[in-house]
Amino acid sequence: MHRFKGTFLLVKSNLRRDGLRLAIWLGGLTILSLALMSAYATMMDEEALKEIIIMRASNPAIRMLDSPSPGLSLGGFYTARSSVLMTILIIAMTIQTMNKHTRENEETGVSDLVSSTMVGRYAPLTAAIIVTLLANIFMIFATTFVLYAYDLDLLYSFYTGVSFSLMGIFMIGVMAIAVQISQTTSGASKIGWLTTLFFFTISALGNLLGDFNPETFKVASHNITFLSPFGWYQQMAVFHENNMYLIVPFLVSFVILSCIGYKLINKRDVGHGLIPDKSGRKDAHKNLLSPLGLWRNLGRKTFILWLIIIGAFGLLFGYVSDEFEEGLAEIEGLEYIFGDISSTDYFLAMIISIVVICLLFFYINSLLRLRREEVDGTIENILASGVTRSKLMAMKILDATFDLFVLIILLVVTIYIGAIGQAEVSFLTMLEAGVSNAFAIMTVGALVVFAIGLIPKLASAFAYLMMLIAIGLGPVFGPMFNIDEWFYNLSPFSHVRTPLEDFVILPYLIMSVIIIIAVTIGFNYYKKRNLELN
Template sequence: MTVVVEAAPPVPASASQFTGTRRLVRLALRRDRIQLSVWVISIVLFMLLVVASVTGLYSTPEELRNIAVSSAVSPVALATNGIVSGDSQGAIVASQSVLVFALVAALMSTLAVVRHTRQNEETGRAEMIGAAVVGRRALLTSALIVTVGANVVLTLGIALGSIAVGLPVVGSLALGASIGGTGIAFAGVAAVTAQITDGARTANGLAGAAIGVAFMLRAIGDVNSTVVDDGTRVVSGWLSWLSPIGWAQQIRPFDDDAWWILLLLIGFAVVHVMVAFVLISHRDQGAGLVQPRPGPPTAASWLPSAWGLAWRMQRMTMFWWIFAVVILGFAYGAVGNEIDAMVGSSQ
């Protein structure tokens, strides 16, 4: 019996490292149509809740000024909420929201990029996709396009929502851009971490660590700040300028509206994406630049059990969650000592 094997279709002469990006974008949108929608809609809705909370709690100029002055001199408020940029209603909304939602946008972006790059390689989907005519950089490019698009939609959603509840147009656009720009910046970080390791969990962990370092740099810089303008404006320390999250705050929505700082966030993302493209060409598909350590020749006696396997798989995740909860507990404990003074000053 004669077996006829058809040859694989020839690679088009015009094929490049980005060939197939459009189809991969459609595939990523298909996979994430619900997940990214939930992220974006949730952030916008919670932002509107912050606006409603500020307008309900601080309805007079005196109350707005009191909360601005109290926050400007509180190290805990500066570390957990960020800088103060005036005593207008919009400025108070920004001081209460930019930091938190910038962190959430950064997390959304890192998870999305890793999910469509390193996770695809880890599960074998990338190898199956690579059997077609797909460029080496197409998978990463499609992930970045989808993630950047989600952040653009997030920016517009926050801006339109803020405008709808009566906040100034320019400040609302700056508010959305500061949060969406942070998400775009950390999408670039995730593009790099996805090339370093051979596991999605580790790539997410490295990206999360980068977010944590950025947060700490900003917190230290904000705590070591200077209060100006009769106590209603904070000038951050120099360490805040080493953090993309700090840059997002320095846009100062509803005050300076410093649009040029948005270029720092975009430039930060572009540099990291360029580095990621270079790293792709220096590794094999499915492998990371850093090779995993070889395991011991024999397994521990507890490992073959269900509990042992669960502990082995989840121990680092549990450690970091416990660490984060402990740090959060210390932060809220410190805030508790200042709540009475801040509430009293706003009455």
């Protein structure tokens, strides 16, 4: 047992170190599931429920992204509609938490110190598993609580929670192996996500190839779905068949995977993986050798990830675009007067606005990198060479803005491609929606540049506050809070033209002036101030 010595102490220290991050994850997931449940519960009576199940379950493409409908019930619909989102987020939490308490400690050298004390060889992995397991168990009760709060059966609500968290528990086993194999945190994450994608694709194919029975409102998936843990939890068919024996393959695979993880610990050294880090280039590629090249290189991985996400979003929304037209009547009986623009166009333009607002996160984070590199000290090397601060900053703005426009254009193009054969959509209407929102994003970005120059220590707090104001008071969430028009006007997104309005140039002129002034001040102060080095 000496190999597990110190596990309890490590669990305590992990929880203390990581409590806040976990609390945010768990709180966020609970609130999200509450929001989803409340949306479904208030929006739908039984007729509407029938209609939406038929609409979603009879479309093979949507079946890929939903869990198969187990039958006609609000609980059944909740699991079918939101379990994929919830389980993926639970998996994200699991991957991150396992990584943080194993691989990351080895990368930062913390585990060298820990390993040199009276701590058993298996204790760090065991402590990571226990902490992640606790988080997943918490989610079982949180989900139970949410569903039960909406008058669903207590036992079935509990089963639902169990079925979601079992995916997380399966991934704990996968990560126990992944962190032994890879030498880096990002490598271990990659193994985790590729495994998730692989199994998700199997179950999605199983659902695609299955059949929908409009009499029983049940989707019978193809048997290949049983090759995937996603299939196991989905086939539990909670609220209807309640096949809880499917817990068994989860628990068996969790035990087997973890045991393999422990075995692998003995086959490698602390701080190293089974697969050594690949050797890289001996000399730099010529594209790297300039400030712009450097920024491109540093942001490349994140950018590629966004390209994939935005591209997939676009194709998906395009593909389901004809559903928007049908779905329009469902939404609180609102009637729109569309003029010369089709309802699909209107909806896609709205979707673009929402996705583009997500791009605000990307843009602001990309700009804040200038400040992060200053804090980390890497920038000292660069500024001590022949690069001026103005150039470094200008190239960062260019880099971030270029990425922003590529992502917006990709979104519009993929929606257009996805919509081929579905609904008639106007490419120009969508492009205009994207570009006019980009103006608002760049306005917030300019204020961040201003902050990096003028108030470097507060820059990131200021940036996130600006982001909160721009999104929270903007057209997507603003109306929910019943705020004064004065507040509503604070968000640049409130001044962006929606497809139904006439084009007014004034807001764009004002935004341009704000951008120019803020960036100029930002540059001037950035050039003149002390670097805030450690």
